[in-house]
Amino acid sequence: MDFLYNTTMIYDIIIIGGGVVGCAIAHEAVQYNLSVLLLEKEADVSEGTSKANSGVLHAGFNVPVGSLKAKFNVDGLKYFPKLCNDLQIDYNDCKKLVIAKDDKEKKTLVQLYEQGLANKCEGLSLIERKQIQSLQPSLYNGHDNYSGPAYALFSEKTAIVSPYELTIALAENALLNGATIKTSCEVSSIEKLSTEDTGIPEDCFHVGTTSGFSAGGRFVVNAAGLYSDKVASLIDSIDLKIYPWRGEYYILEKKAVELVDMAIYPVPPSDGGGLGVHLTPTVHNNLLIGPSAEFTDFPENLENTIPTMRQLLNEAWEMVPGLRGYTAIKNFSGIRSKLFGPGTSSGFEDFYINESPNIPNLIHIIGIESPGLTGAPSIAHHVIENIIGNRMDLSINSRFSYKRIRPVRARDLSNSDFRSLTERDPAYGEIICFCGRVSKGEIRDALHSPLSGEVFSSDKRGIGILNAIKKRTHTLMGDCQGGRCLSRLLHVVEEELGITAEEVLNDSDY
């Protein structure tokens, strides 16, 4: 690492944005002997689009042949079994059915199937009523005027992960392998400095943030998601604009996975309006209904609207009438980064992943809507190996450690393992969240986990402590949504961080 003007560190790579893409790039970069800085404007990583999506690892049949979306989707999917094992996060190969009611809809299934084959997706087959019924009987029960799907495209390789657990795990592992991660650091300026300015033998960037922290970088990677066009405009003039496209969801109580334990999609709408409202199990055994698809004026507009929420339920009940008997425990929204606005395109725009045509060593990653979660590991590999690796020699970091230690999950343990754990440390036997069976020990671990120095640091307020604990432990996310555990949880935070319950609540949108 060099120093700029004797004070500011110069990193090999500065990554702007701690979503799944930025964190995957940091995780990839530290596998080489590169110094890496990741800057995130929020107090925690995974606070943007990577926090709120379906969590589906797509097979790759929904995206046009020859597109970057197809390339990174199909390639990205292959990384996940090993990556999730290395990072010790849950991976569930739940599989997927795209269902068609009749011969007209079957034509779309055949097109998707052929597109999938051309994209080299594995594990696809077209199936009919009998096989569909044996895979997911609830699709056939309780309909009034319809006897259930006649055809389906079955995808054996579709899987699910928790998108925020993945992002946090990538960031933690990057941090433990040498990356520097700074949260609450919104990048507000990027300048290119010449060798005459700096006295070091190559041009570099100077990146400033609203927190006052600044650093130098040989490469800057703009992975700022919904704000990547704004970050680009701090230094560059590329003609791309993000149009926020909201997707609203319901989360159903855990029992709903008794009826639906694989991803169920309708045939996608012909207007290019997303993949249609679908049913997706989560790795925590809830069931998601959604997302809707509507343009919004600004990226923070995460509201849930009554007409859309009604539409979600109606479409879910039409696919699986038995879901009427299950309770929705929460709703939420996520926002996609579209590169076209309402009525301005035929409905497809590819990812933009390029070195700037105007400024060498500045890499823009823009328009990473679905399948960006699935594609993230492959995008990261491409950015480091092909774009940065083209410009500088990369040598392997022989000290890189792939394995992340899995946080203790009391609910996953056998009775005997649970007993011996609680004998060693009784805090793991003190259950705070009964819905998710989360113990005091697990919350304590989260409050002291690798990113805690940034996320829970005492000089920060407005950080959403409860939100950060939720993402790490799954407490407050059960059927009671905190009704039974909040006061006990606040007590643990007070004990561990010395922050009063009142301060924590003032600091959260809970």
Ligand SMILES: Cc1cc2nc3c(=O)[nH]c(=O)nc-3n(C[C@H](O)[C@H](O)[C@H](O)COP(=O)(O)OP(=O)(O)OC[C@H]3O[C@@H](n4cnc5c(N)ncnc54)[C@H](O)[C@@H]3O)c2cc1C
């Ligand atoms: C409703 C919905 C459903 C989806 N479903 C799926 C799916 O099932 N499967 C799939 O593969 N993909 C899915 N996606 C797409 C996937 O979620 C995204 O492609 C992915 O999360 C994008 O990650 P990202 O890192 O580019 O963006 P983000 O997660 O938004 O990260 C960008 C980060 O940059 C930060 N930032 C912004 N400006 C600055 C700044 N000036 N300085 C510092 N930091 C800054 C932000 O705070 C944010 O944390 C879905 C998306 C949505 C919205």
